[in-house]
Amino acid sequence: MKAGEKTINLLACIALVLSTGFGVKALELWNERQLAVEQTQKLQGQLTQQIRFADEHSDYKTYKIKLLDKQKKLEQQVEHNLSLNNRLQRLQKQARAQSIHLNSMQMEGKPVALQNGLQMQKLQTSAVGDFYSLLRWLRQAERDGCKVKELRLQSVMQEKEVLKMELSLEFYIAN
Numbered sequence: 001m002k003a004g005e006k007t008i009n010l011l012a013c014i015a016l017v018l019s020t021g022f023g024v025k026a027l028e029l030w031n032e033r034q035l036a037v038e039q040t041q042k043l044q045g046q047l048t049q050q051i052r053f054a055d056e057h058s059d060y061k062t063y064k065i066k067l068l069d070k071q072k073k074l075e076q077q078v079e080h081n082l083s084l085n086n087r088l089q090r091l092q093k094q095a096r097a098q099s100i101h102l103n104s105m106q107m108e109g110k111p112v113a114l115q116n117g118l119q120m121q122k123l124q125t126s127a128v129g130d131f132y133s134l135l136r137w138l139r140q141a142e143r144d145g146c147k148v149k150e151l152r153l154q155s156v157m158q159e160k161e162v163l164k165m166e167l168s169l170e171f172y173i174a175n
Contacts, residue, residue: 080111080119084111084121084171087144087145087146087171088105088123090144091105091125091141091144091146092105094137094140094141095127095129095137098129098133098134098136098137098140099129099130099133100127100128100129100133100134100137101127101128101129102125102126102127103125103126103127103128104124104125104126105123105124105125106123106124106125107121107122107123108122108123108124108168109122114172118172119172120170120171120172121170121171122149122168122169122170122171123146123168123169123170123171124166124167124168124169125166125167125169126164126165126166126167127164127165127167128162128163128164128165129162129163129165130161130162130163131161131163134163134165138151138167141169145171145172146169146170146171147169147170147172148167148168148169149167149168149169149170150166150167150168151165151166151167151168152165152166152167153165154166
């Protein structure tokens with residue numbers, strides 16, 4: 001091999017080693033840049049949240065009013081849920097008093113606000129009992145503000161006087 005070829009090969013190896021080193025360094029710098037970008041985005045998100053919080057709470061009186069409004073809405077929701085729960089318990093007690101077995105009681109969706117300050121809540125239920133007991137129970141439910149929307153009766157084959165009833169009720173509750 002000639003001295004010129006050796007020099008060229010040596011220079012090519014040196015160039016290869018240098019380019020590999022530069023490639024590794026470039027990759028390290030790229031990773032550092034990506035990390036810096038992620039940290040910057042995270043800090044910008046935190047800053048945005050802090051600015052939004054500061055804007056919402058810059059005026060203590062306004063903040064206090066908003067907080068009281070939220071508290072009032074939550075209290076109304078609790079009262080509504082208690083009222084609805086009391087109605088359901090009353091229906092269950094009345095059913096037990098009439099010797100009716102309630103198989104299921106399931107709410108359908110959320111309460112719907114009506115024009116006259118009332119809310120309507122739908123209830124699907126299944127009950128088993130004799131005809132006259134079921135009839136008395138339905139009359140009591142209607143007196144308590146339930147409206148029977150749909151009613152299906154089925155005769156239970158084992159016993160002649162026992163009926164199975166599937167019904168859809170609507171409760172009307174004051175806001």
